[in-house]
Amino acid sequence: MATKPVEQLDRVVIRFAGDSGDGMQLTGARFTSETALVGNDLSTLPDFPAEIRAPAGSLPGVSGFQIHFSDHDILTPGDAPNVLVAMNPAALKTNLRDLPKGGTLIVNHDAFTDRNLEKAGYDANPLEDGSLDAYHLHEVPLTSLTLEAVKDVDVTKREAERSKNMFALGLMSWLYHRPTEGTIEYIRRKFAKTQAIADANERAFKAGWAYGETSEDFAVTYEVKPATLRPGTYRNITGNQALALGLVAASVKSGLPVFLGAYPITPASALLEDLSRHKNFGIRTFQAEDEIAAIGAALGASFGGALGVCTSSGPGIVLKMETVGLAIALELPLVIVDVQRAGPSTGMPTKPEQADLLMVLFGRNSESPVPVVAASTPGGCFDAAVEACRIALKYRTPVFLLSDAYLANGSEPWLVPEVETLPDISIEFATEKNHDGEFWPYLRDPHTLARDWAIPGTPGLEHRIGGLEKHDGTGNVSYDPDNHDFMVRLRAQKVAGIDVPDLEVDDPDGAGLLVLGWGGTYGPIGAAARRVREAGGNVAHAHLTHLNPFPRNTRDVLQRYERVLVPEMNLGQLLKLVRAEFLVDAVGYNRVRGLPFRSDELADAIEGML
Amino acid sequence: MSGDELDAERGTTRPASGNGNGTAAVPLTAKDLKSDQEVRWCPGCGDYAVLAAVQSFMPELGIPRERIVFISGIGCAARFPYYMQTYGMHSIHGRAPAIATGLSASRPDLSVWVVTGDGDALSIGGNHLIHALRRNVNLKILLFNNQIYGLTKGQYSPTSPLGTLNRTTPMGSLDWPFNPISLAIGAEATFVARSIDTDRKHLTEVLRRASAHRGTAFVEIYQNCNVYNDGAFDAVREDKVNENRIPLAQGQPVRFGAQGEKGVVQRPDGTLAIVDVADVGEDALLMHDETLDDPAHAFALSRLAHTPTGPTPIGIFRAVERPVYDELMTDQLRAATEQKGAGDLDALLHAGDTWSVHS
Ligand code: SF4
Numbered sequence: 022m023a024t025k026p027v028e029q030l031d032r033v034v035i036r037f038a039g040d041s042g043d044g045m046q047l048t049g050a051r052f053t054s055e056t057a058l059v060g061n062d063l064s065t066l067p068d069f070p071a072e073i074r075a076p077a078g079s080l081p082g083v084s085g086f087q088i089h090f091s092d093h094d095i096l097t098p099g100d101a102p103n104v105l106v107a108m109n110p111a112a113l114k115t116n117l118r119d120l121p122k123g124g125t126l127i128v129n130h131d132a133f134t135d136r137n138l139e140k141a142g143y144d145a146n147p148l149e150d151g152s153l154d155a156y157h158l159h160e161v162p163l164t165s166l167t168l169e170a171v172k173d174v175d176v177t178k179r180e181a182e183r184s185k186n187m188f189a190l191g192l193m194s195w196l197y198h199r200p201t202e203g204t205i206e207y208i209r210r211k212f213a214k215t216q217a218i219a220d221a222n223e224r225a226f227k228a229g230w231a232y233g234e235t236s237e238d239f240a241v242t243y244e245v246k247p248a249t250l251r252p253g254t255y256r257n258i259t260g261n262q263a264l265a266l267g268l269v270a271a272s273v274k275s276g277l278p279v280f281l282g283a284y285p286i287t288p289a290s291a292l293l294e295d296l297s298r299h300k301n302f303g304i305r306t307f308q309a310e311d312e313i314a315a316i317g318a319a320l321g322a323s324f325g326g327a328l329g330v331c332t333s334s335g336p337g338i339v340l341k342m343e344t345v346g347l348a349i350a351l352e353l354p355l356v357i358v359d360v361q362r363a364g365p366s367t368g369m370p371t372k373p374e375q376a377d378l379l380m381v382l383f384g385r386n387s388e389s390p391v392p393v394v395a396a397s398t399p400g401g402c403f404d405a406a407v408e409a410c411r412i413a414l415k416y417r418t419p420v421f422l423l424s425d426a427y428l429a430n431g432s433e434p435w436l437v438p439e440v441e442t443l444p445d446i447s448i449e450f451a452t453e454k455n456h457d458g459e460f461w462p463y464l465r466d467p468h469t470l471a472r473d474w475a476i477p478g479t480p481g482l483e484h485r486i487g488g489l490e491k492h493d494g495t496g497n498v499s500y501d502p503d504n505h506d507f508m509v510r511l512r513a514q515k516v517a518g519i520d521v522p523d524l525e526v527d528d529p530d531g532a533g534l535l536v537l538g539w540g541g542t543y544g545p546i547g548a549a550a551r552r553v554r555e556a557g558g559n560v561a562h563a564h565l566t567h568l569n570p571f572p573r574n575t576r577d578v579l580q581r582y583e584r585v586l587v588p589e590m591n592l593g594q595l596l597k598l599v600r601a602e603f604l605v606d607a608v609g610y611n612r613v614r615g616l617p618f619r620s621d622e623l624a625d626a627i628e629g630m631l
Numbered sequence: 632m633s634g635d636e637l638d639a640e641r642g643t644t645r646p647a648s649g650n651g652n653g654t655a656a657v658p659l660t661a662k663d664l665k666s667d668q669e670v671r672w673c674p675g676c677g678d679y680a681v682l683a684a685v686q687s688f689m690p691e692l693g694i695p696r697e698r699i700v701f702i703s704g705i706g707c708a709a710r711f712p713y714y715m716q717t718y719g720m721h722s723i724h725g726r727a728p729a730i731a732t733g734l735s736a737s738r739p740d741l742s743v744w745v746v747t748g749d750g751d752a753l754s755i756g757g758n759h760l761i762h763a764l765r766r767n768v769n770l771k772i773l774l775f776n777n778q779i780y781g782l783t784k785g786q787y788s789p790t791s792p793l794g795t796l797n798r799t800t801p802m803g804s805l806d807w808p809f810n811p812i813s814l815a816i817g818a819e820a821t822f823v824a825r826s827i828d829t830d831r832k833h834l835t836e837v838l839r840r841a842s843a844h845r846g847t848a849f850v851e852i853y854q855n856c857n858v859y860n861d862g863a864f865d866a867v868r869e870d871k872v873n874e875n876r877i878p879l880a881q882g883q884p885v886r887f888g889a890q891g892e893k894g895v896v897q898r899p900d901g902t903l904a905i906v907d908v909a910d911v912g913e914d915a916l917l918m919h920d921e922t923l924d925d926p927a928h929a930f931a932l933s934r935l936a937h938t939p940t941g942p943t944p945i946g947i948f949r950a951v952e953r954p955v956y957d958e959l960m961t962d963q964l965r966a967a968t969e970q971k972g973a974g975d976l977d978a979l980l981h982a983g984d985t986w987s988v989h990s
Contacts (some may be wrong), residue, residue, distance in 0.1 A: 050850040054984050057984065057986060058986055060986065060988065074937070077982050098778075106934070126854060127965065166854070182934050203984065235652075249988075250988045252987075252990040253987070253988060254986070254987050255986050255987070255988060256981070256982075256983055256984060256985045256986075257984070262801055263746060266980060269974070269976065270980070273976045278737065280736070280737045282733060299974065300964045300966075300967035301964070301967040301968045301971045301972065301974045301975070302973075302974030302976075302979075303964060305737055305960055305964070306738060306959075307732070307733065307736060308730065309727075309762075310759065310761075310762035311758060313726060313729065313759075314726070314732070314758070315730035317722075317729030317730045317732075318725045318730065318732050318733030319733055320730055320733065321730035321731055321733030321737075322703070322734060322735075322736070322738075323718060323733075324730070324734055325733075325734045325737050325738040325741070326738070327733075327737045327738075329733070341886055343723055343724065343726075344723065347722055347723050349801040351720070386963055432957075437981055437985065438980065439977075440977045440980070442977050451886050470843050471669070476736075477697065477698065477718035477738065477741055478698055478699050478741065479697055480695065482697070482924070483697055483716055483717075483718050483719075483722065484718065485666070485668075485712050485713050485718075485720065486719075486720055486721075487719075487722065488721060488723055489721065500666075607782070624690035
């Protein structure tokens with residue numbers, strides 16, 4: 022068979038879209054694994070409906086997975102796909118608007134039946150009415166080719182049809198020169214219990230590959246060379262996976278067992294699921310009766326000397342605030358993970374937003390300061406988790422760790438760290454009386470202001486702590502006005518004095534405009550800054566990983582620039598803080614669409630200020 | 632203690648007893664359990680009697696003080712931990728069972744006690760209470776029932792009788808009260824008992840049994856709030872002649888009265904009735920069996936008195952064995968370690984498909 026010509030590309034964005042039942046997430050994940058093994062840099066973003074089983078073929082039932090891969094370092098899953106794989110009319114309808122004219126469109130011809138067209142709200146068949154003329158359209162009879170390929174396998178028609186995603190994967194793997202061994206192994210492992218289904222999937226996958234080779238519809242194949250990444254061992258990782266690993270690492274590096282209290286909530290449930298599989302690390306996971314009990318149990322475990330952690334999302338965090346207040350008063354370590362999603366209320370559970378910042382900073386009664394750490398990238402969720410635990414333990418304080426649905430589900434290659442290079446975050450429990458033959462639970466380290474932490478089981482240090490105001494030192498209940506004023510200031514001072522790394526600025530050319538971001542917008546802002554620079558513009562980018570306290574040099578950094586732009590997926594929360602805190606006339610760029618920023622829209626916003 | 636030692640101590644090995652029992656080096660006395668804090672309940676409050684009973688019976692358990700923890704929520708009774716020279720936490724309203732669950736589940740070596748009230752446990756904290764009970768976490772929950780909100784100065788509570796007149800219900804309360812014993816039994820509790828603040832002997836015996844129980848022990852204590860609800864339990868509390876106290880004794884017929892002249896029989900429909908023993912004969916009386924797995928017997932007993940104004944059962948309604956949450960959790964940690972080996976962080980970080988980039 023004649024080999025088809027190969028075209029070299031430096032980067033490609035592919036979106037797989039289909040019905041929730043079509044297995045698009047699996048297809049995307051497998052394509053991602055193959056791509057990782059090629060050595061491309063990559064970034065992925067799944068986009069799935071909140072409904073587990075929306076009606077088949079309907080618009081709300083469409084599930085998508087986008088992957089961006091390249092021969093160079095990239096920061097985002099890509100603004101727009103170059104290639105759209107649409108498994109049915111509904112997937113075409115909901116995704117076509119994102120495909121630029123001239124893009125490649127691969128559709129499952131068999132799915133464009135009258136009934137499916139009607140469910141997707143098409144009056145006429147788009148494959149026939151010329152409305153797709155602006156695209157490179159490949160109509161592949163995916164379903165019938167799959168049925169044909171597996172006709173000798175002893176599976177039901179439905180089971181046979183369900184392997185069509187593997188046909189699509191095989192075709193795309195051929196088109197982009199992806200290695201196939203990993204996927205075949207995966208299929209055999211996954212369906213080890215039902216040989217026939219394994220056979221059907223494997224045949225469909227191989228048939229997809231063969232179809233590419235033989236069909237005249239596909240004239241060229243594409244190659245994307247490996248990227249030059251920093252040397253080391255890599256794995257592909259989502260933000261939630263990295264965050265869970267970070268918590269395990271924090272447990273190992275602190276020598277304290279993690280106790281995770283959690284209540285299932287999208288998009289944070291995967292953290293509870295992941296950690297429940299690491300019991301051999303001494304990790305206890307407690308699925309509580311509600312969000313309040315989840316944090317309560319975690320705090321109770323902290324009181325007993327565990328590393329108490331709870332994981333949730335905005336609608337759950339709001340229920341936890343009472344207990345966060347108690348943890349502030351008790352001055353016990355506790356890490357509260359907020360995987361932010363679009364709100365208010367139930368909002369859009371699977372969609373990202375970063376609008377919980379002011380809630381975690383201020384959403385409690387009275388003066389109740391809490392340190393806040395925010396992850397910037399999927400892989401960065403690991404470091405953010407270790408950092409949040411470090412602060413919690415060292416300063417005996419609850420700490421908020423912010424992620425979001427975009428980081429949680431998005432993936433990228435992650436340079437696996439060496440265990441020895443991770444920070445030692447162990448602390449000492451009090452074992453001796455600390456004041457004239459007594460134990461005073463609120464006696465402090467003069468530098469960190471952290472109190473002595475004695476855990477139950479330690480003889481002679483029996484003491485009581487509680488939510489009532491207490492006298493500093495003794496911890497005895499106190500209603501003394503001056504003591505209260507002192508304690509309020511002391512708790513604030515303790516948090517303000519936390520050691521956080523300086524804010525780094527990416528400013529290769531000495532720009533006049535600084536873009537200041539935080540959290541999950543790191544990728545899009547970074548990509549936008551590159552885009553602007555490539556077009557000859559001059560812009561600086563700084564990204565906050567610590568929102569309370571701010572890095573010590575934040576004021577200096579902000580004052581170095583004539584103008585400051587703060588893009589956020591909220592209505593200007595960090596913007597309010599920097600304006601109030603540093604008297605800087607910063608300007609916001611705010612979109613709350615439940616979608617990550619596109620780098621081109623941010624590039625436009627930046628250029629508008631140059 | 633370093634993290635490692637701590638881990639080794641409690642990690643994956645179950646302590647000799649699930650109740651934190653152990654032998655204190657020097658036997659404790661009631662005095663050893665008194666903290667230096669001045670007790671600040673109203674003079675005459677029933678809480679004093681319970682505190683004294685707890686402080687005097689605890690030393691006999693032989694548990695070192697440092698292994699005892701009292702956790703409370705909010706309310707008058709919630710001040711309890713401050714007065715005990717043990718570890719303690721005065722937490723937030725209704726959440727003590729949740730906080731104590733985390734502590735007990737992560738530290739099976741401790742003896743963890745929850746002190747709560749009718750508002751704390753049955754109103755704002757109702758959810759945590761029922762889930763602690765069904766899980767059978769190793770906790771001893773003492774519910775001081777005074778049928779009133781004392782700390783906030785006298786509003787009706789979820790155990791106040793219908794029609795209670797007080798500050799927020801000038802025309803009488805509209806809500807039907809909980810029967811705490813029925814609630815606990817309905818919530819799958821494995822140990823359910825009722826006692827009275829001023830009956831030191833009975834209360835001590837019940838606390839002893841609660842302490843020895845593996846899992847959650849729920850003890851309702853009739854506690855007089857002499858300021859806002861004085862005499863709420865007088866029919867039973869001041870019942871010197873056993874006219875209204877129906878003592879529950881394991882394996883004994885359920886009977887009461889000065890001469891044991893009254894008794895309880897089971898009707899064909901399963902409900903219970905109070906009768907004159909002379910009318911039915913001793914053999915017809917219901918035999919009490921706290922160990923019955925089926926909760927119907929205990930539940931029927933709890934329904935004899937919805938509010939304690941007439942004959943009311945006192946004692947242990949139910950005491951059955953069921954797996955204990957904390958122990959199951961510890962067992963899973965041990966099993967996971969046996970199956971997979973102790974956690975290896977480096978291997979975990981490198982798990983799954985990895986690839987190398989060379990310089
Ligand atoms: S208000 Fe009632 S329950 Fe509270 S301390 Fe006073 S007497 Fe006791």
